[in-house]
Amino acid sequence: MTTADHKPQILAFLAQFFGEHRLAEDEDIFATGFVNSLFVMQLVLFVEGEFGITVEDEDLEIGNFNTVLALDALVTRKRAVGAADRSA
Amino acid sequence: MSEIHTVGVVGAGVMGTGLAQALAQSGHRVLLVDRTEEILEGAERKIREGLRFGRLLGAKGPREDRDTVLKRITFTTAYEGFEEADFVIENITEDWGLKQGVYRRLDAVCPPRTVFAANTSVIPITRIGAATSRPDRVLGMHFMNPVPMKPTVEMIRGHHTSAGTVDTARTLLAQLGKEGILVEDSPGFVTNRVLMLTVNEAVYLVHEGVAGAEEVDRIFKTCFGHTMGPLETADLIGLDTILQSVEGLYAAFSDSKYRPCPLLVRMVDAGLLGRKSGQGFYSYATTLA
Numbered sequence: 001m002t003t004a005d006h007k008p009q010i011l012a013f014l015a016q017f018f019g020e021h022r023l024a025e026d027e028d029i030f031a032t033g034f035v036n037s038l039f040v041m042q043l044v045l046f047v048e049g050e051f052g053i054t055v056e057d058e059d060l061e062i063g064n065f066n067t068v069l070a071l072d073a074l075v076t077r078k079r080a081v082g083a084a085d086r087s088a
Numbered sequence: 089m090s091e092i093h094t095v096g097v098v099g100a101g102v103m104g105t106g107l108a109q110a111l112a113q114s115g116h117r118v119l120l121v122d123r124t125e126e127i128l129e130g131a132e133r134k135i136r137e138g139l140r141f142g143r144l145l146g147a148k149g150p151r152e153d154r155d156t157v158l159k160r161i162t163f164t165t166a167y168e169g170f171e172e173a174d175f176v177i178e179n180i181t182e183d184w185g186l187k188q189g190v191y192r193r194l195d196a197v198c199p200p201r202t203v204f205a206a207n208t209s210v211i212p213i214t215r216i217g218a219a220t221s222r223p224d225r226v227l228g229m230h231f232m233n234p235v236p237m238k239p240t241v242e243m244i245r246g247h248h249t250s251a252g253t254v255d256t257a258r259t260l261l262a263q264l265g266k267e268g269i270l271v272e273d274s275p276g277f278v279t280n281r282v283l284m285l286t287v288n289e290a291v292y293l294v295h296e297g298v299a300g301a302e303e304v305d306r307i308f309k310t311c312f313g314h315t316m317g318p319l320e321t322a323d324l325i326g327l328d329t330i331l332q333s334v335e336g337l338y339a340a341f342s343d344s345k346y347r348p349c350p351l352l353v354r355m356v357d358a359g360l361l362g363r364k365s366g367q368g369f370y371s372y373a374t375t376l377a
Binding site: 009012013016017019033034036037038040041042044045046049050057060061062065 | 137140141143144145146151234300302305306309310315316320324363370371372373374375376377
């Protein structure tokens with residue numbers, strides 16, 4: 001299975017909330033002052049809806065959601081698990 | 089003062105649902121009452137969501153099964169079980185006519201020992217106490233949003249509030265893992281007297297084109313170290329509640345410094361109520377535009 005790049009979609013979603021600011025892939029989303037900690041709930045619902053994954057309780061750690069790279073890695077991991085489940 | 093087991097929560101809006109969640113998580117039996125089944129179904133969804141995201145927002149301690157926590161909450165439109173309530177916290181809209189009706193009902197269904205706490209933004213606690221037959225057992229408890237995350241509560245002593253009532257409230261807060269800061273009764277207390285003016289003035293800055301909402305909030309966060317800016321806070325509280333509170337202060341003090349900003353009024357008229365309506369000063373979208 002090829003590893004898709006989810007970063008363009010994640011960046012496009014985030015751009016709605018960051019005005020003129022160009023968010024770097026490794027920049028802490030919550031340290032910029034553009035969003036507050038409650039924004040993480042929007043992020044969870046976005047990745048679930050956009051990428052068709054289910055974020056389990058054990059994945060609900062801020063380290064999975066605070067940068068574009070972390071979000072991309074989470075989506076890649078959850079999609080791999082989903083694909084493995086479907087082929088099993 | 090003995091333990092408090094059963095807590096009635098009146099009003100299943102933003103504050104009521106957060107409170108019901110926090111109370112259930114600390115092992116209390118909760119009676120959550122509102123006017124319609126539809127509101128209560130929405131409240132149950134909100135509480136499930138709150139339990140799910142709790143850890144992500146900084147909740148500590150062991151993770152408890154969500155259904156176990158939810159089973160501690162009775163959702164009712166008929167004040168079912170309030171005859172066993174040790175403590176009641178009222179969180180309805182800031183409308184004095186509606187509040188009076190609720191307190192008359194509570195006074196009739198609850199035993200004389202039950203303490204009533206008003207989680208109001210600006211209505212004087214002494215006036216609320218006077219609407220009951222137990223003004224000594226009425227106080228203000230101004231919880232902060234999101235309730236499960238906030239360690240401190242502003243407690244307000246009305247003119248007739250007894251020392252025993254304040255102790256009972258402190259017992260409940262201790263059981264919730266929270267602390268209270270006691271202040272005397274005055275419209276808006278300490279928090280909202282300052283916060284509502286700050287929010288209203290921040291709306292004026294946007295209204296006048298001095299700065300955008302993002303700039304105002306980023307200044308508060310990055311220059312002052314606030315967790316949230318005033319306009320994000322307004323979105324979280326609900327712009328309708330902000331407007332009612334500013335109008336309440338205006339009425340209470342008859343002072344023009346509390347005049348509501350026309351932009352705030354227009355946004356409420358347009359249904360842009362903040363987080364709860366999906367749009368306020370910010371968008372709460374969960375999809376790509």
